[in-house]
Amino acid sequence: MQHTDKGMKPNRILVTCAKGITPYLKAELLQLGFPVLSETTAGIATEGTLDDTLRLNLLLRTAHRVLILVKDFTADDAETLYREVEKIPWENYIDMNGYICVTSSVDNPVIRDSRYANVKCKDAIVDRIRERHGRRPDSGPDQDKTVVNLYWKQSNCSIYFDTTGEPLSRRGYRKIPMAAPMQETLAAAVIMAAGWNGAGHFINPMCGSGTLAIEAALKGLESAPGLLRNNFGFMHLKGFDKSRWDDLRAQAKKGAKKTMRYRIIASDINRESVNAARKNAATAGVDHLIEFAVCDFSETSVPDGGGIVMLNPEYGERMGQIRELENVYKGIGDFFKQKCRGYTGYIFTGNLDLAKRVGLKAKRRIPFYNGSIECRLLEFELYEGSRKKRKTEQGGSSPDPV
Numbered sequence: 001m002q003h004t005d006k007g008m009k010p011n012r013i014l015v016t017c018a019k020g021i022t023p024y025l026k027a028e029l030l031q032l033g034f035p036v037l038s039e040t041t042a043g044i045a046t047e048g049t050l051d052d053t054l055r056l057n058l059l060l061r062t063a064h065r066v067l068i069l070v071k072d073f074t075a076d077d078a079e080t081l082y083r084e085v086e087k088i089p090w091e092n093y094i095d096m097n098g099y100i101c102v103t104s105s106v107d108n109p110v111i112r113d114s115r116y117a118n119v120k121c122k123d124a125i126v127d128r129i130r131e132r133h134g135r136r137p138d139s140g141p142d143q144d145k146t147v148v149n150l151y152w153k154q155s156n157c158s159i160y161f162d163t164t165g166e167p168l169s170r171r172g173y174r175k176i177p178m179a180a181p182m183q184e185t186l187a188a189a190v191i192m193a194a195g196w197n198g199a200g201h202f203i204n205p206m207c208g209s210g211t212l213a214i215e216a217a218l219k220g221l222e223s224a225p226g227l228l229r230n231n232f233g234f235m236h237l238k239g240f241d242k243s244r245w246d247d248l249r250a251q252a253k254k255g256a257k258k259t260m261r262y263r264i265i266a267s268d269i270n271r272e273s274v275n276a277a278r279k280n281a282a283t284a285g286v287d288h289l290i291e292f293a294v295c296d297f298s299e300t301s302v303p304d305g306g307g308i309v310m311l312n313p314e315y316g317e318r319m320g321q322i323r324e325l326e327n328v329y330k331g332i333g334d335f336f337k338q339k340c341r342g343y344t345g346y347i348f349t350g351n352l353d354l355a356k357r358v359g360l361k362a363k364r365r366i367p368f369y370n371g372s373i374e375c376r377l378l379e380f381e382l383y384e385g386s387r388k389k390r391k392t393e394q395g396g397s398s399p400d401p402v
């Protein structure tokens with residue numbers, strides 16, 4: 001595995017993401033100039049050096065982990081796995097006084113419990129280091145230091161360094177999550193899907209812990225999400241170039257805007273949620289860019305000038321009662337029609353039956369997953385003067401609901 005770019009052969013880099021996020025991750029990778037070698041529902045293979053993984057960890061908004069290949073080999077049983085892993089010069093990468101965690105994805109007929117493969121892999125690493133240095137690194141489940149990932153499908157084994165450690169979705173700003181918070185990386189992908197880039201207001205009623213508004217502020221400023229974290233897996237590999245990391249951080253800070261032309265407004269009926277969202281925004285360093293209010297969604301201020309209005313209402317899977325929510329969704333439709341003209345409205349929901357209550361025809365229904373729940377981001381064009389009214393005035397029929 002190569003540390004720098006200097007004329008060295010690139011390694012395979014696997015960037016993972018939550019199911020369904022791949023199109024947004026792909027767009028980010030291409031924009032950063034990385035090739036897309038292959039893709040699955042939850043990851044994209046690209047290539048680069050260890051140095052590239054620093055940039056990816058710093059800049060990607062929708063990724064979960066950045067893995068860099070150490071070695072590919074074939075193994076049909078745990079003993080072969082041990083022997084092959086032991087051949088890797090781990091002492092070049094891992095400090096004998098360090099700490100390692102082995103994670104894995106195993107689909108092999110002879111390994112019934114992936115934990116056994118993890119232990120074999122970990123034993124091979126620590127045995128080799130102890131043999132050479134007389135001392136072995138500690139090991140355990142914590143992913144905040146060196147993380148080695150084993151991918152073993154049938155006979156094909158790949159060993160990666162997980163250069164991320166704790167997943168990138170844990171940006172570090174959400175100290176108070178409140179109920180049913182959206183994962184930060186999912187919120188970033190939803191904002192990308194809506195095409196919001198800071199040109200127009202971002203109105204977020206039902207803000208909960210503030211994830212959408214905070215991610216919008218980071219996106220609007222073009223601020224690198226990795227600036228918010230001070231620990232990544234790559235920092236626990238020997239040869240980590242701290243001055244290079246500091247340079248990348250400084251460049252990213254320099255590239256970020258200081259102010260935004262448009263407003264971000266976040267509201268929630270629950271005062272505790274708004275307090276939490278405000279604190280989370282302060283931790284993210286964007287509280288000065290978000291106007292918070294405690295109010296019913298329908299009372300949220302929607303300034304002239306257009307932009308997007310995005311709501312993530314409860315959808316009855318994890319909280320809330322469906323019957324009560326029917327009225328809430330109907331109310332969102334009324335709010336869109338009465339107060340949000342000239343905007344594009346978005347509802348992120350896992351309940352399409354409830355979404356029908358909105359009573360407006362969705363222009364787009366963009367698929368997502370929130371954990372295992374299939375969701376949609378519904379887009380509504382909220383014409384100035386309301387399309388429904390215009391159609392009625394023209395003698396046309398009302399639009400079909402969702």
Ligand SMILES: C[S@@+](CC[C@H](N)C(=O)[O-])C[C@H]1O[C@@H](n2cnc3c(N)ncnc32)[C@H](O)[C@@H]1O
Pocket residue numbers: 177178179180181182183205206207208209210211212267268269270273295296297298312313314315328
């Ligand atoms: C699913 S949560 C939103 C989670 C949010 N996206 C996050 O990442 O934390 C829905 C939110 O809607 C709020 N809410 C429910 N009914 C409301 C109403 N009538 N007006 C305003 N907010 C409401 C709840 O307090 C809750 O915070």
